[in-house]
Amino acid sequence: MITQLKSGNVYDPHNKVFNLKKDIFIQDGKIINKKNIKSKIDKVINCMDKIVMPGAIDLHTHIGGGKVNIARLMLEEFHNEKDPSYDSSAIIAPSTLKTGLKYIEMGYTTCFEPALLPINARQAHAEMADIPFIDKGGYALLGNDDYFLNLLKNKSSQSTINDYVAFILKATQSIGIKVVNPGGINAFKFNQRALNVDEKSKYYDITPREIVQKLTRALYDLGVPHPLHVHCSNLGIPGNFLSTIETIKAANGLPIHLTHIQFQSYGNNGDKGFSSAAVEISNYLNKIDNLTCDVGQIMFGQTVTMSGDSMSQHRNHKHAHPKKWMCMDIECDAGCGVVPFKYKDKSFVNALQWAIGLEIFLLAEDPWKVFLTTDHPNGAPFTSYPHLIKLLMDKTFRNDILNQLPKEILSHTILHTLNREYTLNEIAIMTRSAPAKILGLNKKGNFSEGSDADITVYDKKINDIEEMFAHPTLVIKDGKIAVENGQIKEYIWGKTHTVTPEYDKAIEKDLSKFFDKYHTMKLENYIISDDEMNRLVGSPVYVNDCLRKRKQ
Amino acid sequence: MTSRNDNKNLVCPFCSLHCDDISVTTDNNSYKVNEKNNVCSKKIDSYNLNKKSVTLPKKGAKFITLSDALKGIHDLIKGHNETLIINHGVDLSGVRSMLNFASQRNCIIDHVNSKFLYQNIGVVQRTGYMATSLTETKNRADTIIIFGNKILDKSPRLLDKVIAPKNSLCSKSKKEILLIGDFTEKIVKSMKGRCNVTNIKFDLNMINDLLNATLSSDLKNVKGLSKNSLSKIKRIIGKSKYLVATWTTSDFIKTKNPKKIISSISKFIVNHNKFSRAGCMPISGVLADATSTQALTWMTGFPSRIKHIEETFKHDRNAFNSEILLANKNIDVVIHVSTINAEKLKMNKNVKNIVLGHPNTSFTSMPDIFIPVGIPGIDYEGIMFRTDNVVSVALKDIRNIKLPTTQNILDKLA
Amino acid sequence: MKPIILQLKKKLKYRLDMSFLSTQFKNISSLQSYKILYGNKQFKFKDFFSIKGNDLNNIIIKSSVNLMDNIGRELRGMNIKVYGDVGYSFGEKMYSGKLELHGNTLDYAAAGIKGGSLFVYGNTGEYTAGKPNSSNEGVVDGFIYIKGNVGNNSIERMRRGNVIIEGNLGDDACHEMLSGTVIIKGRVGKSFAEGIKRGTIFTKDKKIIQKYNKSNNAEFNFTGFMFKEISKIISKNIFLTNKTLTRYCGHQDDDNLSEIFLYK
Structure with missing residues (x-):
């Protein structure tokens, strides 16, 4: 069966196609070149006056795993969207079904859960398997687990660490590695309440810098496409831009991805001891080649913050709104914290946070290095992406909102002086091709022959850019029509993306001993096989290629 | 397919600890737990045809x-x-x-x-809550307070897996165990030597008063508790670097106000985290x-x-x-x-x-x-999911x- | 405009969620054809109830039974009068308007109400005027009058508002009250007002005053006005008068700033 999307305005940044009138052909769920079509075209969809882009990719969204489920349980009252006391657009801890529906309706076809605790991986994958439509994947959390810290403490070789990292990717069916507050979550378990980049943890005597160094090196050596995904030390603390810069330096020029960098770009100037350091951070971002980031923009309204960073979440629990929260230490692996929060436009701090996020977007010279996220649901629910796109593309709209915010922030931000407006080309890059590239998803985010036919079609005639991005007229997933004119046509079930660099099996022997001694389960039951993913968890695995063969 | 006299590892579905270190001999359509000493073997074997x-x-x-x-x-x-x-x-x-x-x-x-679930859920849905998990308790906790009476009957292997494990990563000495409630002598005996047990016979309805009394600097009067016991409890709690409170809700169900007991334990743990580390670890139903x-x-x-x-x-x-x-x-x-x-x-x-x-x-x-x-x-x-809600296990098949x-x-x- | 009168047409066997009554219907026919799930099948509202009248802001339910849950839940600005018993969560989290019940309720009546007034001329179950599920706030504001008896665990974490109970109050009532006024005519159950922070309680039950100090005798001007106002709202004279009151405050526990008016 061959489908033709006829005469759309195509955006395919990977192939340097921008706003070109072109036809797209689909056969068996894949993109096919016109010249290779052998049989007749079964279906023609007229895309005149439509914008055609690859399906959008969200590389950082908390959609599955223990902490998300804690939030769902905790915030029972928010599942009733009809309750008028809550913002009805807010879906802050949606069920798996709702997550899938809202994403596909917005034209998102691939999403990544960034905080997959290795010990909790089976649950996270099982949850994500129940999210319809989208393809998904996860980044395994390392850097706070006692096994890894013992490796560092015992001065194990980089090669052993590489083996461990590769083992974790395989055992937890992940596509990347994330480190959250390097060493800090572990230090919190020993009652340390803060840990700076060069501060040694009391128990293991290890600095966050060492952890970042070893892990960035490991991923580079293994040829894993996605660089280390870093949630830096001192999240949310005024003046933390210094630790962010130190973390960047810790990578020693190797690839590194800083996540929700908005929360990491705070200065401590001014009467209130809180200011924007977006300029300083952006300078680094624009200067250093191997550095990428996603923003983690905040939006005003009710949401819930969920993070593996139990240290900072425990510190923030006093700000909970509504007044309930939970933190947990987990299995010598990591931790988690869930704190509901309401960003208020009357608040100086929240308003400045909003401005800082936008500053980073607007100061970034290269859209291939900055990704559009709200760190769902930490900054805002993912349903606010269309609104965020409008803020970036429409200066007047942006300044109208800025003018309603507390006047004091104007002396701490340069947002009002930034005249840049994002183009559709740039939006297409930062929501499609760039995330596909940084994750090593060769078959996503482009219209090359053989790529997955995940396609979003927007109506060019809709004047309001927010409305256009919120309601694509057509969303195709794996060549099948998922949404047409706002109606769900067919339930489609996606797959889980992983990457599996090679490793020396000797690491499993040592780990097995460690598990028998200190864990409460056996290593063999910790490992998730491809077969288990398919049959029991309920999501088939797709293994992506590494960049190159392992180095060390 | 299983065949005669295979040795296999069972991942036990029969309680919320879901132990995976139980070796069984299988014989096509039957199985037998190998370890005689395993406290659960009789129960597990009883599911044979x-x-x-x-x-x-x-x-x-x-x-x-x-x-x-x-x-x-x-x-x-x-x-x-x-x-x-x-x-x-x-x-x-x-x-x-x-x-x-x-x-x-x-x-x-x-x-x-569900009736037990809804007693517990209030602390998550209404207030602040600090939790911990089995491996964390095994390796980090130096002090465990166990409330109730039946928790070890329900999940017997909690003792050798978590409370008195052979190995522990960080807490090298024996754990301090505070039993508060109505524990049988048999249980206290089974723990002696493996951990430092302090058994406090106490009316579960009064837990709020007891926990409040541990917070005050002087020795308050608590009905049904001697000053000696109170000062001992305070000493143990004061020394702890990582404290875990555990209970099983069914133990509280006959008390006047189970929700209140659970929320006062939770409040106590949250407060303890202001200066030290602590977590709750309720054991869920089987x-x-x-x-x-x-x-x-x-x-x-x-x-x-x-x-x-x-x-x-x-x-x-x-x-x-x-x-x-x-x-x-x-x-x-x-x-x-x-x-x-x-x-x-x-x-x-x-x-x-x-x-x-x-x-x-x-x-x-x-x-x-x-x-x-x-x-x-x-x-x-x-x-299946384990009691601490973070670990899930992959169950196997062992008979046909x-x-x-x-x-x-x-x-x-x- | 005549109030809408709803008469149940058949005997109920299964529970019926009535929360939709609090939504503003555009016209009578949208109410008539409103789809409700009863058991596992879908029905139209008019299959169950005969509907008379035309004022969608004034609803009278005749022959209600205690299988009908969530009547007046999250109510805004409407008046609903009910004859017969009702099920769970009568008027839970209501914002404004008026609810009147000539019958008894099950649990969670008036839980977490944020405004409006609610009258029950019968008995209520447990968690009356308490915390609704998944929230740590009790009554935030509003006026509650209950003629009959009230079940256990009631009036927990009340913040503002008035509760008047002519019958007896169950065990574990008024825990962690933050403020507000509670007037009880009947007996008070065990462990009353534990962890109370502020608030005013009128009772004749002496056991509560043991840990309080007695205030100096004084003329309490405001109570007279209050009783007058309350009498107006409940359309009859309240059982209290200024002359019989003794005020207690200054609890032994420093955190407890509540006051008790003991009456004879």
Whole structure:
């Protein structure tokens, strides 16, 4: 069966196609070149006056795993969207079904859960398997687990660490590695309440810098496409831009991805001891080649913050709104914290946070290095992406909102002086091709022959850019029509993306001993096989290629 | 396929600890736990087929074919107006298919242990809460306070796995164990030598007063507690670097206000974290409570007591309370799903009872239709969640008696 | 405009969620054809109730039974009068308007109300005027009058508002009260007002005053006005007068700033 999307305005940044009138052909769920079509075209969809882009990719969204489920349980009252006391657009801890529906309706076809605790991986994958439509994947959390810290403490070789990292990717069916507050979550378990980049943890005597160094090196050596995904030390603390810069330096020029960098770009100037350091951070971002980031923009309204960073979440629990929260230490692996929060436009701090996020977007010279996220649901629910796109593309709209915010922030931000407006080309890059590239998803985010036919079609005639991005007229997933004119046509079930660099099996022997001694389960039951993913968890695995063969 | 005299590891589905270090000898359709000393071996072995086991579907006292049984269930549901599914323990695939079935037939779903869940849930849904998990407790905790009386009867291996483990990563000396409640001498004895036990006989209703008294700088009067005991408790708590409070809610259910007890423990732990580290670790029920709670929460947003209405699941913890619904005769048909329950299953009068249960299930009276189904972890592979809600285990199959799974049946009915 | 009168047409066997009554219907026919799930089947509202009248802001339910849950839940600005018993969560989280019940309720009546007034001329179940599920706030504001007895665990974490109970109050009532006024005519159950922070309680039950100090005798001007106002709202004279009051405050526990008016 061959489908033709006829005469759309195509955006395919990977192939340097921008706003070109072109036809797209689909056969068996894949993109096919016109010249290779052998049989007749079964279906023609007229895309005149439509914008055609690859399906959008969200590389950082908390959609599955223990902490998300804690939030769902905790915030029972928010599942009733009809309750008028809550913002009805807010879906802050949606069920798996709702997550899938809202994403596909917005034209998102691939999403990544960034905080997959290795010990909790089976649950996270099982949850994500129940999210319809989208393809998904996860980044395994390392850097706070006692096994890894013992490796560092015992001065194990980089090669052993590489083996461990590769083992974790395989055992937890992940596509990347994330480190959250390097060493800090572990230090919190020993009652340390803060840990700076060069501060040694009391128990293991290890600095966050060492952890970042070893892990960035490991991923580079293994040829894993996605660089280390870093949630830096001192999240949310005024003046933390210094630790962010130190973390960047810790990578020693190797690839590194800083996540929700908005929360990491705070200065401590001014009467209130809180200011924007977006300029300083952006300078680094624009200067250093191997550095990428996603923003983690905040939006005003009710949401819930969920993070593996139990240290900072425990510190923030006093700000909970509504007044309930939970933190947990987990299995010598990591931790988690869930704190509901309401960003208020009357608040100086929240308003400045909003401005800082936008500053980073607007100061970034290269859209291939900055990704559009709200760190769902930490900054805002993912349903606010269309609104965020409008803020970036429409200066007047942006300044109208800025003018309603507390006047004091104007002396701490340069947002009002930034005249840049994002183009559709740039939006297409930062929501499609760039995330596909940084994750090593060769078959996503482009219209090359053989790529997955995940396609979003927007109506060019809709004047309001927010409305256009919120309601694509057509969303195709794996060549099948998922949404047409706002109606769900067919339930489609996606797959889980992983990457599996090679490793020396000797690491499993040592780990097995460690598990028998200190864990409460056996290593063999910790490992998730491809077969288990398919049959029991309920999501088939797709293994992506590494960049190159392992180095060390 | 298993064959004669295979040694295999069982991942135990029968309690919320889900131990995976139990070696069994299998013999095609039977198995035996190898370790004699294992405190659970008798229970696990009791799920072997015996003379009373039923491996074919029954309608009343009569054996029928599976397709007749399915047709019988189909007719019962079609001919009546309100169907209730009660979960007495099943793996993830069972919960998933239960939900799928309920969404097509507008059924109510409740777990038989929901009443315990709703005592615990308030601390998460209403206040601050600090939690911890089994491995964390094993390796980090130097002090554990255990409230209640039956926790170790319910989950016996908590003792050698967590409370008095052979190895611990960070807490090298024996753990300080504070027993508060009404623990038998036998339990205290079983712990002696393996950890430093302090047994405080105390009225559970007064826990709030006791915990409050530990916070004040002077020795307050607490009814039913000597000053000596109080100062000892204060000393132990004061010394601790990582404190864990554990309980099982069913121990509190006979007290005047279980919610209050749980919230005062939680408050105490939250407060302790202002200057030291501590966490709560409640032990959930043995009927796959955590599996049901977790799976329903991610699929619907609600942990239990849901009904499918207008294309979505609605939750009402009062109106969909199975006990009250049955007592008030608001239900026509009940489907009991019970794959790991060892106790006699209570059949309800005035309703049609359908049971999807393991072959050894016994009943207070014969159900209208009984379909024997496999046991997850014994007859088929599956996934279940451990008590701490963060670890899930992959169950294996160790025998081969060719029973359908709960999922098979419910998917056919949907 | 005549109030809408709803009469139940058949005997109920299954629970019926009535929360939709609090939504503003555009016209009578949208109410008539409103789809409700009863058991596992869908019906139209008019299959269950006969509907008379035309004022969608004034609804009278005749022959209600205690299988009807969530009547007046999250009510805004409407008046609903009910004859007969009701089920769970009568008026739970209501914002404004008026609810009147000539019958008894099950649990969670008036839980977490945020405004409006609610009258029950019968008995209520447990968690009356308490915390609704998944929230740590009790009554935030509003006026509650209950003629009969009130079940256990009631009036927990009340923040503002008035509760008047003519019958007896169950055990564990008024825990962690933050403020507000509670007037009880009947007996008070065990462990009353534990962890109370502020608030005013009128009772004749002496056991509560043991840990309080007696205030100096004084003329309490405001109470007279209050009783007058309350009498107006409940359309009869309240059982209290200024002359019989003794005020207690200054609890032994420093955190407890509540005051008790003991009356004879």
